[in-house]
Amino acid sequence: MNWLAVRALIRNDLRIYATDRRAMVIGVLVPILIAAFFGYVFGGNGNTEPAKIPIVMVDEDQSAVSRAIVADLAQDPLVTTQSLARPQAEQQVRAGKIQVAVILPQNFAADAARALFGDQEKPNVEFLIDPSQTMSGRIVEGALVRRAIQEITRAAANSASESNGAREFSVPYAISTTQVTSGRNVVYNGYAHSFAGMTMQFILLAGIDAGIVLLLLRERGIWQRMRAAPLGKAQFLLARTSATMLISMFQFTLIYLVAIVVFRVRIEGSVIGFLGLAVALCFMNSAFGLMLASLGRSAPATRGIAVLVTLLLVMIGGAWVPSFVFPKWLQQASLAVPTRWAVDGLDAVTWRGQGLSAAVAPMGVLVATAMICLGIAIWRFRWEE
Amino acid sequence: MLSISRLQKRFGDRIAVDDVSFEVREGETIGLLGPNGAGKTTTLSMMSGLSRPDGGSVSFRGRIVRQDAGDLKRRVGLVPQDLALYDELSAWSNLELFGGLYGLAGRTLATRADAALTLVGLAQRRSDRVKDFSGGMKRRLNIAAALLHDPELILLDEPTVGVDPQSRNAIFDNLEELKRRGKTLVYTTHYMEEAERLCDRIVIIDHGRVIANDTVRGLYKLLPNSHSVEVQFDGPPPNDGLFASLASLPGISAVSRSDGGVKIETQDFATSLARALDLIAGQDLRVVSVQSGRTTLEDVFITLTGHGLRDGPAPGAAAEAVAEGTAP
Numbered sequence: 001m002n003w004l005a006v007r008a009l010i011r012n013d014l015r016i017y018a019t020d021r022r023a024m025v026i027g028v029l030v031p032i033l034i035a036a037f038f039g040y041v042f043g044g045n046g047n048t049e050p051a052k053i054p055i056v057m058v059d060e061d062q063s064a065v066s067r068a069i070v071a072d073l074a075q076d077p078l079v080t081t082q083s084l085a086r087p088q089a090e091q092q093v094r095a096g097k098i099q100v101a102v103i104l105p106q107n108f109a110a111d112a113a114r115a116l117f118g119d120q121e122k123p124n125v126e127f128l129i130d131p132s133q134t135m136s137g138r139i140v141e142g143a144l145v146r147r148a149i150q151e152i153t154r155a156a157a158n159s160a161s162e163s164n165g166a167r168e169f170s171v172p173y174a175i176s177t178t179q180v181t182s183g184r185n186v187v188y189n190g191y192a193h194s195f196a197g198m199t200m201q202f203i204l205l206a207g208i209d210a211g212i213v214l215l216l217l218r219e220r221g222i223w224q225r226m227r228a229a230p231l232g233k234a235q236f237l238l239a240r241t242s243a244t245m246l247i248s249m250f251q252f253t254l255i256y257l258v259a260i261v262v263f264r265v266r267i268e269g270s271v272i273g274f275l276g277l278a279v280a281l282c283f284m285n286s287a288f289g290l291m292l293a294s295l296g297r298s299a300p301a302t303r304g305i306a307v308l309v310t311l312l313l314v315m316i317g318g319a320w321v322p323s324f325v326f327p328k329w330l331q332q333a334s335l336a337v338p339t340r341w342a343v344d345g346l347d348a349v350t351w352r353g354q355g356l357s358a359a360v361a362p363m364g365v366l367v368a369t370a371m372i373c374l375g376i377a378i379w380r381f382r383w384e385e
Numbered sequence: 386m387l388s389i390s391r392l393q394k395r396f397g398d399r400i401a402v403d404d405v406s407f408e409v410r411e412g413e414t415i416g417l418l419g420p421n422g423a424g425k426t427t428t429l430s431m432m433s434g435l436s437r438p439d440g441g442s443v444s445f446r447g448r449i450v451r452q453d454a455g456d457l458k459r460r461v462g463l464v465p466q467d468l469a470l471y472d473e474l475s476a477w478s479n480l481e482l483f484g485g486l487y488g489l490a491g492r493t494l495a496t497r498a499d500a501a502l503t504l505v506g507l508a509q510r511r512s513d514r515v516k517d518f519s520g521g522m523k524r525r526l527n528i529a530a531a532l533l534h535d536p537e538l539i540l541l542d543e544p545t546v547g548v549d550p551q552s553r554n555a556i557f558d559n560l561e562e563l564k565r566r567g568k569t570l571v572y573t574t575h576y577m578e579e580a581e582r583l584c585d586r587i588v589i590i591d592h593g594r595v596i597a598n599d600t601v602r603g604l605y606k607l608l609p610n611s612h613s614v615e616v617q618f619d620g621p622p623p624n625d626g627l628f629a630s631l632a633s634l635p636g637i638s639a640v641s642r643s644d645g646g647v648k649i650e651t652q653d654f655a656t657s658l659a660r661a662l663d664l665i666a667g668q669d670l671r672v673v674s675v676q677s678g679r680t681t682l683e684d685v686f687i688t689l690t691g692h693g694l695r696d697g698p699a700p701g702a703a704a705e706a707v708a709e710g711t712a713p
Binding site for chain 1: 433434455456458461463465467468469471473474478482483484485486487488490530531
């Protein structure tokens, strides 16, 4: 084995990477910016107040009860309310300015009181919902039910107390919420997940670039010079894999340094597990790039397909939005892609505070994927002509 | 030193190299001469072990050259036709890489890289990025990169393509220096004057086949006439009697009409020309120009193949002397 040649090739790849400062900065800065955005949207580092849902109340009843419900909802921390007539409310929802309009019909309070204990016909409360915001409709529905029950039963109780001395109804339990994180004082940091996803995405894209560079190299005189040298396919592939892996590790380290220092992402779990995942991810990335170079025929066509595949892998892997929001079948299916394991593994050892055992399976999946990619690369790579 | 025996290479249905054989002796400079697409680069590629022949063999000091023959590759330097350099790196970094591929490191690599840069006149530019070099400088660095491991045999594939005359001369100087140092060079080109200036022996290849393999002097002997003189007149063209008289002179091998003048071909330039001009001076003709030209390798090539080497004119080739004026 010509180790000096391997060393020379690795050093050369690192030099070329270092000469393009602009590409280097973009390769680190872009994932940080996107991760910061996604992290902020998904809760930031615990200090971010969630956006309120803008709703319109159309009170066609104008009873004391309906006015009390509207007033109660205005105090709800999840929504901001305004009162409008029905036509204006419809127009606002259609324009997307309001997510939900709630219409309390005429005689709502009286009909609701009668329907509370009897078989009387129930009044119909209409919800006009922006079709792109169906989740908001459910949240408002929950808030309304709680307020409406409270006000309607209060009115009914007041009415009864005048004759029987009965008291109003109230919710018969209290709810307290605790975020289950790695420690008592540790709050959920949305950036931890977004940085895991975006780091993985951009490292994979860098892997594609490494593969494309290799394809382009074939079209240059340098390729002839390398093949004219006493250098074998194994040495060449080893050097390429090592160089890409080192560059990926550098990129990974810089991105996570910013995540830790600026966005307060913490490795609450196993540090060894975190490092192991980083190495496994970078190994998979370099092998993936090499596989592309061995299968691709032309750089432009390979780049297009590779970017598409990578973005699909990243998307299904839960890098953009957490996989728990996926439909059930997709959550199961996404376990077949290594990116899902990478994101879950990094989540586990960062904000979930899990131990090394939680990182072992993801590491295994990443290394196994890397070995498969490497095997295909060695098998298909055209060195002799 | 290097023996090429019945080499064949096909690309699909096209035969690129067809039964090519020749020998390269130690210290010799061989020119592979032929038009674009003749099979020169493919032949060189098989000689360097870059591509596998479909038939025949290349042996270096008695051993068959194979693609995995690392020890043989250490003794051969290749200068590819395409610039084989990283533009974004400095000249020195490029040489560090290519030296490293041959197992060079540390002080040995530094000494060799220094010597190679000095040879091609780029020692002062070692730290500059290649992208800032002129085309000629890149070509010279391309040669330097093939010299680091001190190869016995250097294969150069059209090393002067696309460079200005000054840079071409600088490259010739570099190659002549390598010749003086006893290196064996194999040089592909479609420029006749390059082959003529540098090569001890020329292998002419056309349509993948060797059509001549000789020294420059030997190739000229393939043609009956190695010199020609064209005389142009002011006024009506000369009559047939002058052509007959010229043709009858000793040493004159052919006389023909040429743009209203006369073209005289001879192998005995000095004596025959004087006699021909004496004869012309005795006629009632006003001479406006006399142009003498030596037969070139281009003429040899045309004679052997029936077509030219390339579409454009060869740089610096052709006429040796042009004299204008009147007859004595």
